Amino acid sequence: MPFTLPHVLRNFVVACSLAAAVGSTWAEAQPPSASLNSALDADLFYELLVGEVSAQSGDFVAAYALFLDAATKSHSPQLYERAVQLAMASRDGNAALKAAQAWTRAHPGAVDANRYQVQILVNLNRMPEAIAPLKRNMGQxxxxxxxATIEMLPRYFARASDRKLAATTIEQILSPEIRSVTTGPLAWAVIGQARMHAGDYPGALLAARRGTALDSHSAAAATLALALVAHAPSEAEPMVLAYLSNRPTPEYRMGYIRYLIGKQRTVDAYGQVIETNVQSPDFPDAWLLRGSLEIQNKKNAEAQVSLDTYVGLRIAGRGTSDIGDMDRPLVTAYVLLAQLAEQNGAFDQALGYLGKIQSRQELVRIAARQADLLARQGKMDDALKLLRTLPEYEPGTAREKVNAEVQLLRDHKQLTEAYKAVSEGLRRFPEDLDLKYDMAMLAERIGEFAEMERLLDQIIATKPDYHAAYNALGYSLADRNIRLDEARLLINKALGYAPKDPFILDSLAWLEFRSGNVTEAVKLLRGAFQERPDAEIAAHLGEVLWTMEQREEAKAIWNEGMRLNPANETLLETTKRLRSTQ
Structure with a gap:
């Protein structure tokens, strides 16, 4: 295998550093004559050089033998580790195990040595063989x-294919430790974690209880209980709550809060967030979460205070090394503050918050928000200039800018300009089918149906599994009440690619309605709306119910659609048209 001399020299410098270090250690341990030490140092230097040359040549077997010999002579942990790595590079698990075992004998308390030994045995599918040496070494x-070794055990067995055997092995390794007040809580937590990964949740819960019984303040046992709360809430949650009464770290309480939010227990979550603020007022994350929950619950004044507190803590904690791109939580805080200002009609203040965000990753998204605010103040030219002059740091930024401009113009009902913008974007990115699809949808909205059909046909010809194109074309035909047989073929083709897609089912329902199959239409629409509550589906379901004289239910469905998206054009047009016929 070819190798370059600089690479060999670089590795040799490392080897020489190790040899120098172990040579001085050896000299302290063994006080023979200086000439003997010099000879030993010279031998080590030569042995390490030959070993590195062998390794770079691809002769891992020879390199392994040389490094293991040098490690045995010097008792150097670094050289033992290099020997293990060389054996692993040669895919010789038994040789790697031999080196790791020698390392463990030389340094019984070495965490890395034990880690290698166990991981090698796991890879060799010889997990039970790890029990005796680990128990013996831990005893010393x-x-x-x-x-530290107990805490690392789950990582040692992380790649085990037989998780039940891994759990049993870990339990046997830790059997001498489980009664100790000092090591027992952590040992039980590790046993419980292994049982949980093996799917034995009752066994894991028992381990959490036993760890807690040894020490009710054990963070390890409490962390296991928190991990189990999603699987056995009635049994694990009392243990979590008991630990919370001990004033735990804010990170632990935040873990419980995330569980509560996941279960949509927002009232309980909010109470826990406030408790975190009281106990750890300088912990920023809780203030951000509190502000988010307050916005969700329409407590805007309280949210303003919480988010201001979060930003203040974050800015105070930022060092000079943090200047540059903001992390996502800080970006989120400024976006939420801008949202509050926007809801209050303070557009300039909202723009100010967004202007504080420094994030290349979020560049286009934030600029799109700023552009929308400018457009809402009648400054569309400024909005477009903002988007068009954005720097293109990343390869995908140019494409994102096209999307943002088209969306801005579409949202502000400048459909012809949006069509021109997407057309220009397609000239820059002619192979982009998503842009072509957007252009087709805009063509439909400005009444260019032939152009829409041409574009969708092109997409289907280029990418036959682009199911959205089949659906859009089929829906358009059904909505215009023309070529219904062709519409059915197209929609069924789309369903073949995405059989449960609620929007395709909505299209099929609309086709059934246009075909006079009202009962089938309402059945399909109810299913689609249940699967995906959406304003457009609500518009269609309400219209079908209205024609069936089920007008109270139709109004209720429309109201739900308005709650979901009060600006949806289909819903607004439908309700205006049909309610005027009462």
């Missing part, structure tokens, strides 16, 4: 090393 360790 100081408490701190023992706790």
């Amino acid at each position: 360790m100081a408490i701190a090393d023992k706790l």
Whole structure:
């Protein structure tokens, strides 16, 4: 295998550094004559050089033998590790195990040595063989090393294919530790984690209880209980709540809050967030979460205070090394503050908040929000200039800018200009089918139906599984009440690619309605709306119900659609047209 001399020299410099370090250690441990030490150092230097040359040549077997010999002579953990790595590079698990075992014998408390030994045995599918040496080595360790080893055990067995065997093996390794007040809580937590990964949730819950019984303040046992709360809430949640009464770290309470939010228990979550603010007022994340919950619950004044507090804490904690791109939570805080200002009609203040955001990743998204605010103040030219002059830091930024401009013009009902913008974008990105699809949808909205059909046909010819094109074309034909047989073929083709898509089912329902199959239409629309509550589906379902003289239900469905999206054009047009016929 070819190799370059600089690479060999670089590795040799590392080897020489190791040899120098172990040479001095050896000299302290062994006080023979200086000439003997010099000879030993020279031998090590030569052995390491030959070993590195062998490794760079691809002769891992020879390199392994040389490094293991050097490690045995010097007792250097670094050289033992290099020997293990060389054996692994040669895919010789038994040789790697031999080196790791030698390392463990030389340094019984070495966490890395034990990690390698166990991981090699796991890869060799010889997990039970790890029990005796680990128990023996842990018996010789100081408490701190023992706790570190216990904590690392789950990582050692992370790649085990037989998780039940891994859990049993871990339990046997830790059997001497589970009664100790010092090591027992952590040992039980690790056993519980292994059981949980093996799908044994009752066993994991029992482990959490036993760890808590040894020490009710054990963070490890409490963390296991928190992990189990999603699987056994009635049993695990009381343990979590008991631990919360001990004033735990804010990170632990935030983990419980995330569980509560996931279960839509927002009232409980809000109470826990406030408790976090009281106990840890300088913990920023809780203030951001509190502000988000307050916005969700329309407590805008309280949200303003919470978000201002979060931003203040974050800015105070930012060092000079943090200047540059903001992380996502800080970006989120400014976006939420801008949202509050926008809801209050303070557009300039909202623009100010958005202007504080420094994030290349969020560049176009934030600029699109700013452009929308400018357009709403009658400054469309400024809005378009903002988007068009954005720097293109990333390869995809130019495409994102086209999207943002088209969306801005579409949202502000400048459909002809939006059509021109997407057409220009398609000239820049002629292979982009999503842009072509957007152009087709805009062509339909400005009444250019032939152009819409031409574009959708092109998409289908280029990418036959682009099911949205089949659906759009089929729906358009059904909506115009023309070529209904062709519409059915197209919509069924789309359903073949996405059988449960609620929007395609909405199209099929609309086709059934246009074909006079009202009962089938309402059945399909109810299913689609249940699967995906959406204003456009609500418009269609309400219209079908209205024609069936079920007008109270139709109004209720429309009201729900208005709640979902009060600006939906289809819904607004439908309700205006049909309510005027009462």
